[in-house]
Amino acid sequence: MSLQIYNTLTRKKEEFKPVNEGEVGMYVCGPTVYGDSHIGHAKSYVSFDVIYRHLRYLGYPVLYIQNITDVGHLTDDADEGEDKIEVEARKRKLQPMAIVERYTRSYFEDMDRLNILRPDISPRATGHIIEQIEIIKSLIEKGYAYEINGSVYFSIEKFRDYGKLSGRSLDEMIAGVRVDSKSEKRHPADFALWKKAEPEHIMKWQSPWGEGYPGWHIECSAMSMKYLGEHFDIHGGGIENQFPHHECEIAQSEAATEKPFAKYWMHNNMVTVSGQKMGKSLGNFVTLKDAFEQFHPLIIRFFILQSHYRSPLDFSNEALAAAKKGYDRLVNTVLVLRQRIDLNQNGDAVPIDPETYKSKMIDAMNDDFNSPQTIAHLFDLSREVNQYLNDGKQYSTSSLQKIEELFLEFGNTVLGIIPDSIEMTSTINGAIDADLIQLLIDVRQEARKQKQFALSDMIRDRLKELGVLLEDTREGTNWKRTK
RNA sequence: GGCGCCGUACCCAAGUGGUAAGGGAGAGGUCUGCAAAACCUUUAUGCGGCGGUUCGAAUCCGCCCGGCGCCUCCA
Known part of the structure; x- marks a missing residue:
């Protein structure tokens, strides 16, 4: 089309x-x-x-x-x-x-x-x-x-x-x-x-x-x-x-x-705040600097793009919180995908045809820039990818890379919601941080082997307080930043 | 008052003639030391209401009800 x-x-x-x-x-x-x-x-x-x-x-x-x-x-x-x-x-x-x-x-x-x-x-x-x-x-x-x-x-x-x-x-x-x-x-x-x-x-x-x-x-x-x-x-x-x-x-x-x-x-179309028009005289202005205190700018961007540009959009903390969960889900798939790519495993190609998704997403965007429809396709892709990443099999790195490219093509280049790197959604930065976190993960892994769960849970809890979330998978422990 | 838009599940939200996407929330399950994440199943015989056109309507037409915007500053 x-x-x-x-x-x-x-x-x-x-x-x-x-x-x-x-x-x-x-x-x-x-x-x-x-x-x-x-x-x-x-x-x-x-x-x-x-x-x-x-x-x-x-x-x-x-x-x-x-x-x-x-x-x-x-x-x-x-x-x-x-x-x-x-x-x-x-x-x-x-x-x-x-x-x-x-x-x-x-x-x-x-x-x-x-x-x-x-x-x-x-x-x-x-x-x-x-x-x-x-x-x-x-x-x-x-x-x-x-x-x-x-x-x-x-x-x-x-x-x-x-x-x-x-x-x-x-x-x-x-x-x-x-x-x-x-x-x-x-x-x-x-x-x-x-x-x-x-x-x-x-x-x-x-x-x-x-x-x-x-x-x-x-x-x-x-x-x-x-x-x-x-x-x-x-x-x-x-x-x-x-x-x-x-x-x-x-x-x-x-x-x-x-x-x-x-x-x-x-x-x-316009933004309403809790069902009411946002206006100078109404005093219900939400500045972006205030909104960014509560929600990451990319979540606000994602929230906006989940409805069509010609539809009115109602802004509320509840709606933003729901959007955040969906957004995290999408980004999480990409993070896990990248971590799997880094493992550089061998195996069959992932049985997902990127071209089918690609043409669906182009069609959606070509239909008067239907970003909500495009995001729906990204969620479909995300679910399918997660299925394969969880099935215990190994897939070829090149086929995983093709899927990541697809996410980036639409999620990043066109919609601008999925970051190039993990760091983009984080307020903490630096390679030393990443190395230190990996060190703690390794120590915790050793503790788990020895069934010292009190110790391993403590490491996980304390890291969580610092804004680092650990997730154990078959392939090892993944981490991501939450602040 | 004039002009225009909208009303889709518990919430948000696509779909504008071919038999209801997606996200969140809820319920049940799988995996896991636990957790988290993820996955599976499930949640609208129905799209504000009533008529009409059509083989077929959430989609087109009419009327009614409800909400919003513009006509004053606003992106």
């Missing part, structure tokens, strides 16, 4: 056909860096990371752009609020760029721990003011935008297709928009491309309309088109940005270029 992608624009799955043979362009709305990232960010960026990884796995050269919003995202989308970063800067008595720097670093830290591949380019909005101004100028020239008192607004009535992404009509928009008599907009649903800066405003730039700053939507049009061209493959983001953010992006981009903007629009 060829790759099928659910396109929000058409509301159905479509076969993926790249705009250009040479390269796939993918743009995903990045974070506004005014606070620590939360589990909602994790779901979004893990989802698109897997999409990026799978496209690369299929052999597409992908150029992945994810912006950093460091200006223009207002606290109120009626274009009347303050800039989120300035608000935070004032609160902390820091310069806005210090806030931006701090939370950009924090963001990448968290994303790295989640084993998310860095985008190829992480452009900042403030670094692309000129590009944004150019688009706005062209929109004014073409009659799609108008200037009033140093601000520029996009006139949605001029753009016939406004509403095509979110399925809204202009009439609905008028009904839905907050009535504000003070507004200088011609139509209540018009949106700001450029805002005049008041004297006390810190982040501002010179423009043909005086000192000001860009609106939120325009940065994504400017940066996506700068790096990917006017018509490119995939534009992604959270479903809550479908309207108004992405709708506005389409309007301003297509009006400016007179070409279709992104070909496939992809939206990931």
Whole structure:
């Protein structure tokens, strides 16, 4: 089966056909860096990371752009609020760029721990003011935008297709928009491309309309088109940005270029916390740094990928604890497999056909990136492998290696959940540790031979307290880290 | 109020026309000095409810009930 992608624009799955043979362009709305990232960010960026990884796995050269919003995202989308970063800067008595720097670093830290591949380019909005101004100028020239008192607004009535992404009509928009008599907009649903800066405003730039700053939507049009061209493959983001953010992006981009903007629009669903939406005002935020205290980042990643990216995901400690057990089971199989490979035994090939699994997993991923289905196949594989590893027979090392490669191909390369090495899931490191543990295992083995079980159990118990779990098998004692 | 999504076992969660994946939890068993891990068996004649289309529906259509999202900041 060829790759099928659910396109929000058409509301159905479509076969993926790249705009250009040479390269796939993918743009995903990045974070506004005014606070620590939360589990909602994790779901979004893990989802698109897997999409990026799978496209690369299929052999597409992908150029992945994810912006950093460091200006223009207002606290109120009626274009009347303050800039989120300035608000935070004032609160902390820091310069806005210090806030931006701090939370950009924090963001990448968290994303790295989640084993998310860095985008190829992480452009900042403030670094692309000129590009944004150019688009706005062209929109004014073409009659799609108008200037009033140093601000520029996009006139949605001029753009016939406004509403095509979110399925809204202009009439609905008028009904839905907050009535504000003070507004200088011609139509209540018009949106700001450029805002005049008041004297006390810190982040501002010179423009043909005086000192000001860009609106939120325009940065994504400017940066996506700068790096990917006017018509490119995939534009992604959270479903809550479908309207108004992405709708506005389409309007301003297509009006400016007179070409279709992104070909496939992809939206990931939201995270709820114990059944409720996670929101600033609700105060039920779970930051990633907090979540990582309780659960290893890869478990959180696994938990996210156990549901589909377009499904909502409910975050709770119980659900995470259940995911951890399943995750451990999967990783345990790989650990045991590796330990068996290290023994370098001879024997028949393991009677598992990697190609059957491989094609099932590719099909699952090709079906709109169905990671839960792919994980289910990994569990099937895991159970079958465990059967053979437990049957007392010896199998050829090369056939075991083929199985390990299969685990890595999908568990690591595509899904990014299974680590390359044991150390990756551990907080303790170092070869000396491993050698010392092996020494204790050997001593304990000797004690067991002599039936000194009190001593052998003590070694096992004390090691467990230190975060090292021993498991006796026919082939000897295996160990793994639990902290 | 407008637009849209969802409702699958005790919990989480795939499946969108061909007779219900997977994980967790529970029960029984095998292995083991014990434990842990692993494996085996078992847990939905049924997919919110009621109608309809069809040889056939969890999947398509209609109505009803329940939950959620967007329309205000959000990934």
